[in-house]
Amino acid sequence: MPSDPRGGEGGEGSREPSGPGDPLVGIGNDEEQVSPDVVRRAQRGDAWALDALVRSLEPYLGRICGAIALQAGDDALQEAMIAVIRNIRSLREPAALRGWARRIAVRESLRAVRAGRAVPLDPGAALAQVPALDDQATAVEVRAVLDGLAPEQRAVLALRHAGAGEQEMADLLGVAPGTVKSRLSRARAAFREQWSS
Amino acid sequence: MNLPAARLDRIARLHVLAAGLPGVAVHETTFDAPFAQVWGWLSDLERSVPAFDSDVASLVVLRRAPGHDGGERLLIRSRSGPTWLWLPAVFDVDLAPGWCWMASRPQTYVVGMAAEPDGDRTRFGHLEGLAFSVSRPWAVPLVPVLALSAWRHRRHIPRDVAAMARHVERAGG
Secondary structure: OOOOOOOOOOOOOOOOOOOOOOOOOOOOOOOOOOOHHHHHHHHOOOHHHHHHHHHHHHHHHHHHHHHHHHHHHHHHHHHHHHHHHHOHHHOOOHHHHHHHHHHHHHHHHHHHHHOOOOOOOOHHHHHHOOOOHHHHHHHHHHHHHHHOOOHHHHHHHHHHHOOOOHHHHHHHHOOOHHHHHHHHHHHHHHHHHHHHO | OOOOOOOOOHHHHHHHHHOOOOOEEEEEEEEOOOHHHHHHHHOOHHHHHHHHOOOEEEEEEEEEEEOOOOOEEEEEEEEEOHHHOOOEEEEEEEEEOOEEEEEEEOOOEEEEEEEEEEOOEEEEEEEEEEOOOOOOHHHOOHHHHHHHHHHHHHHHHHHHHHHHHHHHHHHOO
């Protein structure tokens, strides 16, 4: 059984460093940035820019939707991407794309979970989606642990590792910043406990 | 090691792109033929497009270059049939296994084809229509034109896809 995947204790207001054993590595800012020019062209309906935008955002939003909505993640991702593309003209500042798209992805993921589209975990199906042999067992365990958390706890974990601040999380989830802090703390504790059990 | 990640398959990507192009329509079906057979026939655009699209009389690849996902970037010239007065059109094409995205020069028309294996069968999606958005105030009068385009293509695409089905399902026989 793996050791505590979270490493050290980070402050509530700062992002924690990711260690080699951190299962939440990957939700971060490692994706290729979409250039402002591509965003502007997509806003004008340029077919190539729209395709580039979708390709660039898919891995980032896919990790958020997958972490929160689990097996309903594909549906949540499609709905989120449709909302992003349909509303891209309303985005005033291209640099705000990722944060704006992230909020949409969280909203659609929570909506998918609340609509009951998150079906019970199927370890076989989860295993089939994991390409690297060495990571297979761990990936399934992470998925199983996440499946044991409440959707709101998965949401704060995914959002924290996507770089969201407490105020943004509070706005998204419709709760007070203090609630975000306590929810994040409980989510981390629950993750650690289930991971180590 | 990553958290479980959701994925947008190629057909879902077509639906997403359609959300930004109000003049297009998307039609989805399943061919009773394996992916390799379907894509082997469809990806030969010079042969397949004039065979399934009654609006296209001929298609010629003018230029090929490496693309992403192991695919190619093509420049093609199509010539319409008599209904459209044999008008020529030049398209940029992104062609990869299971994916074809074409936009005319200048960008007024867009075509997308996507395929995903489904056991011995193949899920297929086709997008087509006018490639305009209404992002600028001067484009607002285009709204009814785009609606008409989407309506026309909702009727036109299933006919093309039915013709494709006849070809791809026969290609293995």
